[in-house]
Amino acid sequence: MRTEATIFAFASGTSRAAISVLRLSGPATRAVVAAVAGRVPEPRRATLATFVDPATGDKIDHGIVVFFPAPASFTGEDCAEFHLHGSRAVAAAMIEALSLCPGTRPAEPGEFTRRAFLEGKLDLAQVEGLGDLIEAETAWQHRLALRQMEGALGHAASAWRQALIEASALVEAEIDFSDEADVPGETSRRIAGLLAPVAEALETELAAAKAGELVREGVTIVIAGPPNAGKSTLLNTLARRDVAIVSESPGTTRDALEVALDLDGFRVALIDTAGLRPAEDPIERIGIDRALARAKSADLVLWLSDVAAPADPPADLCDAPVWRVVTKIDLCCGAAGALPSDCLGVSAETGKNLDLLLQRISAFAAARTFGGWGGLITRERHRHAFMVALCALRRILQHSEAPIELIAEDLRAARFSLERLTGAVDVEDILGDIFARFCIGK
Numbered sequence: 001m002r003t004e005a006t007i008f009a010f011a012s013g014t015s016r017a018a019i020s021v022l023r024l025s026g027p028a029t030r031a032v033v034a035a036v037a038g039r040v041p042e043p044r045r046a047t048l049a050t051f052v053d054p055a056t057g058d059k060i061d062h063g064i065v066v067f068f069p070a071p072a073s074f075t076g077e078d079c080a081e082f083h084l085h086g087s088r089a090v091a092a093a094m095i096e097a098l099s100l101c102p103g104t105r106p107a108e109p110g111e112f113t114r115r116a117f118l119e120g121k122l123d124l125a126q127v128e129g130l131g132d133l134i135e136a137e138t139a140w141q142h143r144l145a146l147r148q149m150e151g152a153l154g155h156a157a158s159a160w161r162q163a164l165i166e167a168s169a170l171v172e173a174e175i176d177f178s179d180e181a182d183v184p185g186e187t188s189r190r191i192a193g194l195l196a197p198v199a200e201a202l203e204t205e206l207a208a209a210k211a212g213e214l215v216r217e218g219v220t221i222v223i224a225g226p227p228n229a230g231k232s233t234l235l236n237t238l239a240r241r242d243v244a245i246v247s248e249s250p251g252t253t254r255d256a257l258e259v260a261l262d263l264d265g266f267r268v269a270l271i272d273t274a275g276l277r278p279a280e281d282p283i284e285r286i287g288i289d290r291a292l293a294r295a296k297s298a299d300l301v302l303w304l305s306d307v308a309a310p311a312d313p314p315a316d317l318c319d320a321p322v323w324r325v326v327t328k329i330d331l332c333c334g335a336a337g338a339l340p341s342d343c344l345g346v347s348a349e350t351g352k353n354l355d356l357l358l359q360r361i362s363a364f365a366a367a368r369t370f371g372g373w374g375g376l377i378t379r380e381r382h383r384h385a386f387m388v389a390l391c392a393l394r395r396i397l398q399h400s401e402a403p404i405e406l407i408a409e410d411l412r413a414a415r416f417s418l419e420r421l422t423g424a425v426d427v428e429d430i431l432g433d434i435f436a437r438f439c440i441g442k
């Protein structure tokens with residue numbers, strides 16, 4: 001699938017910087033490089049050149065040009081990079097010069113990566129890994145994205161697909177030569193032998209999936225409790241900035257507020273909510289409903305209450321673990337010792353026990369996400385594909401007496417689902433969605 005246009009875009013950010021990188025890909029690359037840099041340098045060798053506007057001959061910059069001939073380039077097409085001084089004026093002049101070269105146009109978001117995918121340089125799961133790598137904020141997100149980009153999911157999927165293809169061959173043979181005397185049950189035994197390990201691997205991955213998604217999306221922790229318990233203060237203190245409005249008047253926080261923290265490399269989304277109390281005010285009521293909804297979907301709830309007015313969480317607050325935190329212990333000297341053992345007393349005022357709270361949260365995030373390291377599934381799309389394949393395989397394994405045509409059909413369904421995972425079969429419907437998330441120049 002050859003693309004006609006030669007695309008260009010800044011691969012680096014375009015704010016003022018020492019150096020910025022302009023990238024070019026497509027059939028006109030050689031001509032553009034020759035016109036702008038004076039000649040086409042030796043492949044993959046950083047070469048100093050003077051860049052000029054081919055239309056006017058005006059000098060634009062002195063910099064480095066690198067030429068990557070097809071097919072050994074990121075996109076699989078002829079590619080080049082111009083390393084320029086990172087000024088807005090240089091950027092604007094280069095963009096203008098490239099725009100005037102025949103056959104060129106600015107790239108759309110994710111277009112370089114889309115071409116790499118279409119040229120078979122990356123499978124779809126690697127594309128997603130690359131997107132995650134660019135977005136990665138914490139050390140664990142970074143590691144997971146890197147592994148995804150290196151093709152861990154694609155390798156596993158193609159090994160499983162191979163087993164399904166072998167099983168299909170047995171099934172086809174059975175359909176074609178069913179009248180020939182074969183040992184009864186022999187084919188289905190051999191098929192089961194091929195499919196059972198695949199089903200088992202899919203099951204293991206699905207079980208570990210939650211952890212992979214937690215690494216990518218983060219562990220969600222909701223701070224809940226009665227009004228004035230110090231919820232917003234705790235959020236602000238842990239976030240080290242004023243995210244939420246803190247006030248003595250109860251019912252100040254109306255909407256759920258979220259901050260993302262990086263705790264020892266784990267992404268943690270901390271959510272402050274409206275205080276829970278019977279409220280008259282309709283807006284406060286909405287806030288309380290939202291608070292309850294957020295608590296329901298949380299991975300962990302911190303239930304805060306004032307040391308002067310300890311309160312129990314409602315029994316049906318959530319299915320996730322609830323940690324009881326007693327606040328403002330600075331106001332109640334000595335009382336902290338009298339707290340029930342399942343309560344942690346903290347003070348945002350003095351900082352007492354906040355480190356301990358963070359340590360415990362970090363340990364919780366680690367325990368929840370550590371399994372994600374071994375897992376391959378990092379998003380809902382993968383989980384769905386695994387699920388479809390597993391259901392089809394289970395049908396085959398559990399109904400060995402089923403008509404051979406049904407077995408063939410289920411095998412096709414399982415294989416199709418695994419192929420969609422890496423983009424080996426038609427996936428036009430999901431491509432737009434995946435590439436639209438990329439930035440221009442990637």
Ligand SMILES: Nc1nc2c(ncn2[C@@H]2O[C@H](COP(=O)(O)OP(=O)(O)O)[C@@H](O)[C@H]2O)c(=O)[nH]1
Nearest residue numbers: 228229230231232233246247248328347348349
């Ligand atoms: N002395 C003391 N006051 C606190 C502490 N945490 C919060 N407060 C005060 O308690 C009041 C209510 O706090 P806020 O965070 O708005 O509570 P929320 O309604 O649960 O969000 C404010 O006046 C805070 O300054 C603390 O650790 N020590």
Ligand SMILES: [Mg+2]
Nearest residue numbers: 231232252253
């Ligand atoms: Mg509040």
